[in-house]
Amino acid sequence: MMHGNVKEVCAHLMASFGEESPVAVLVWTLEDVMDSAECMDITEKEAGRVLEFIAEDGDHRRYGIGRDEVRDMLTNLREDEAQAREVTVSARALAQVLRVAGDYMRLEDAQGGEGTAVRLWPEEHEAIRTVIAALER
Numbered sequence: 001m002m003h004g005n006v007k008e009v010c011a012h013l014m015a016s017f018g019e020e021s022p023v024a025v026l027v028w029t030l031e032d033v034m035d036s037a038e039c040m041d042i043t044e045k046e047a048g049r050v051l052e053f054i055a056e057d058g059d060h061r062r063y064g065i066g067r068d069e070v071r072d073m074l075t076n077l078r079e080d081e082a083q084a085r086e087v088t089v090s091a092r093a094l095a096q097v098l099r100v101a102g103d104y105m106r107l108e109d110a111q112g113g114e115g116t117a118v119r120l121w122p123e124e125h126e127a128i129r130t131v132i133a134a135l136e137r
Contacts (some may be wrong), residue, residue, distance in 0.1 A: 003055030
């Protein structure tokens with residue numbers, strides 16, 4: 001699959017297949033993606049990212065691609081970006097949240113036995129330790 005402007009795609013097709021080879025080409029444009037996800041208030045930037053996903057994703061060759069798949073790709077893109085974003089909060093607010101989380105984990109240990117919270121939430125436990133270390137700097 002390929003993603004690029006018309007000139008790049010045509011050059012690739014010419015180099016790969018020549019002028020006389022019969023081919024079928026399915027084209028998704030920025031406007032097609034935006035129309036498919038207009039109910040989700042998609043931006044041009046997001047539509048461009050979805051076009052990249054269409055070019056990278058091999059499943060559509062077997063199963064096809066339509067509005068539902070475009071919307072799923074946009075949802076996944078937004079979820080990935082939401083998880084990767086960085087936020088700024090005061091050290092005081094962060095310390096208060098960590099205190100509550102720590103209290104909850106200690107309660108879980110008291111009820112389920114020592115180490116229960118770490119076994120249940122190892123990633124969260126490590127994240128808490130990382131943030132506490134950052135606050136202590």
